[in-house]
Amino acid sequence: MTAPAPSDRRPVVVGVDADPAHRSALAWAADEAARRHVPLRAVHAEGVPTRGHRGGAVPPSWEEWNEDLHRGGKEILAEVVEFVAARHPGIEVDAVLAEGEPAWVLGEQSRDATAVVLGSRHLSRAQEVFGSASVALPVMAHARCPVVVVPEPEHVTQDPAYYVVGVDGSEHSAAAVDLAFQEAALRGAEVRALYVWQPGPLRIFDEYEPQQECRRLLSETVAGRRARYPDVELRHELVVGHPVQVLADASAHALGLVVGTRGRGGFTGMLLGSVSQGVLHHARCPVIAVPAGT
Numbered sequence: 579m580t581a582p583a584p585s586d587r588r589p590v591v592v593g594v595d596a597d598p599a600h601r602s603a604l605a606w607a608a609d610e611a612a613r614r615h616v617p618l619r620a621v622h623a624e625g626v627p628t629r630g631h632r633g634g635a636v637p638p639s640w641e642e643w644n645e646d647l648h649r650g651g652k653e654i655l656a657e658v659v660e661f662v663a664a665r666h667p668g669i670e671v672d673a674v675l676a677e678g679e680p681a682w683v684l685g686e687q688s689r690d691a692t693a694v695v696l697g698s699r700h701l702s703r704a705q706e707v708f709g710s711a712s713v714a715l716p717v718m719a720h721a722r723c724p725v726v727v728v729p730e731p732e733h734v735t736q737d738p739a740y741y742v743v744g745v746d747g748s749e750h751s752a753a754a755v756d757l758a759f760q761e762a763a764l765r766g767a768e769v770r771a772l773y774v775w776q777p778g779p780l781r782i783f784d785e786y787e788p789q790q791e792c793r794r795l796l797s798e799t800v801a802g803r804r805a806r807y808p809d810v811e812l813r814h815e816l817v818v819g820h821p822v823q824v825l826a827d828a829s830a831h832a833l834g835l836v837v838g839t840r841g842r843g844g845f846t847g848m849l850l851g852s853v854s855q856g857v858l859h860h861a862r863c864p865v866i867a868v869p870a871g872t
Contacts, residue, residue, distance in 0.1 A: 588723075589619040589672065591687045592695040593680060593713065594658050596622070596650075601661060603697035603728040606864060608662045608669065610726075613764050616692055617670040620658045622651045623680040651675045681716040688721040693866075695726045698858065714858060718839065718867045724757060725867045726834075733862045736831035738811075739767035743836040744774065744825055745814075747795030750838030750870045757868045758836040759803045762810045767833055771800050771814035774821040792816050822856030834864040 592607035604620070611618040655673040662671050676683045688694045696714055718725045743758035745751045755771060762769045773796040775789060793816050800814050817824050829835035835857065857865055 587616055588690055588692040589617040590614070590693050590695060591619045591621055591684065591691040593684050593697070594620050594622040594654060595697050596654055598657060600697055600730050602730050602732045603695050603726075604658060604661060605665065605732075606726065606728045607693075607695040608665050610693065610695070612666040612669050614692065617672055618662060619672045619674060619687065619691070620655060620662070621674045621676055621683060621687055622654050622658075623676045623678055623683040624648075624651055648675065679713075681713040684713060684717050685720045688717070688723045688725070691723045693724045693726055694721055695728060698727045698729050698865075721867075721869065723869070727858060727865045727867075729862060729864070734831060735833055735863075739765060739833050740770050741767055741834050741836055742770045742772060742825065742829040742832045744821070744838070745771050745796050745799050746773065746838075747792075747799060748838060748870075750868070752799050752838075753870045754836045754838040754866075754868045755799055755803065757866065758834075759807045759810055761834060761836070761866070763807045765833060766809075768811040768813065769803075770828065770832075771796065771812065772824065772828055773814075773816045774824045775816055775818050776820055777818070789816060789818075822860060825857055826860035826862075829861055829863050832863045834866050835861050836866045836868060839867050839869045 590607050590611040592604055594604065595601075607620075608618055652675060655675060659671050659673055662669060674687075684694050684696070694717060696717060698714060714725075714727050718727070741758045741762050743751075743754050745755060755769075758769050758771070761767070773792050775792050777785065796814055796816060800812060804810070804812060817828075825835060825837075837857065
């Protein structure tokens with residue numbers, strides 16, 4: 579999610595919730611599109627029509643149901659366009675009504691997007707993994723661009739403003755560090771880079787050497803960014819603990835928590851395992867997942 583070149587007009591894509599009370603993700607996406615001078619693409623995916631049927635009445639035909647869904651989707655998108663126009667007059671908005679599973683639709687949209695933005699209501703673990711209401715994990719696992727998960731309601735940030743980024747020495751965390759610096763530069767914020775070292779079940783008698791190796795990887799990963807972003811203040815440190823707890827605590831009042839989509843060491847299985855699910859459940863700021871190479 580680099581600062582766009584004059585010819586780079588890839589939109590910020592936002593998945594639109596049918597509930598007008600939940601607009602934190604839409605507001606975040608609109609602000610980001612305005613800040614980067616790119617279009618905003620609001621996408622409402624209708625899913626499977628027959629899921630909405632309740633017993634006790636004669637089900638309508640597929641055509642009637644589809645027509646009702648289209649009508650409702652158009653009304654939702656019209657309200658979205660009005661919301662964005664009031665927040666950022668003049669911003670270019672593309673409203674897309676799509677048929678299909680939301681995760682698949684947004685995954686396809688990620689192919690030519692600057693970022694995909696989703697809302698989150700901090701569902702239970704069972705709902706997050708198995709429920710149709712959440713699309714965050716499958717989108718994050720397969721997206722071709724950064725994915726931003728914005729909590730409801732909006733959280734309280736802290737001055738000076740800052741981003742937290744998880745580092746593990748991999749190319750994926752290096753991509754996360756790049757994005758953290760880009761976002762911080764756009765918003766006049768600091769970057770706090772953390773390497774979370776989690777000792778194994780058999781604790782090492784002398785932990786100095788492995789911790790020094792972690793510090794070396796952390797320093798190498800953040801090296802060079804200060805020259806490119808001289809106005810961004812950088813703080814980095816090694817923290818011992820569980821990645822979910824450490825990152826959630828560190829990012830409590832952050833503008834965002836940035837992580838790579840694959841990792842090693844403390845971040846093994848970051849997107850599809852317990853750490854990723856834990857971060858999504860416990861972080862109270864936007865979580866930004868960055869695939870390597872973006």
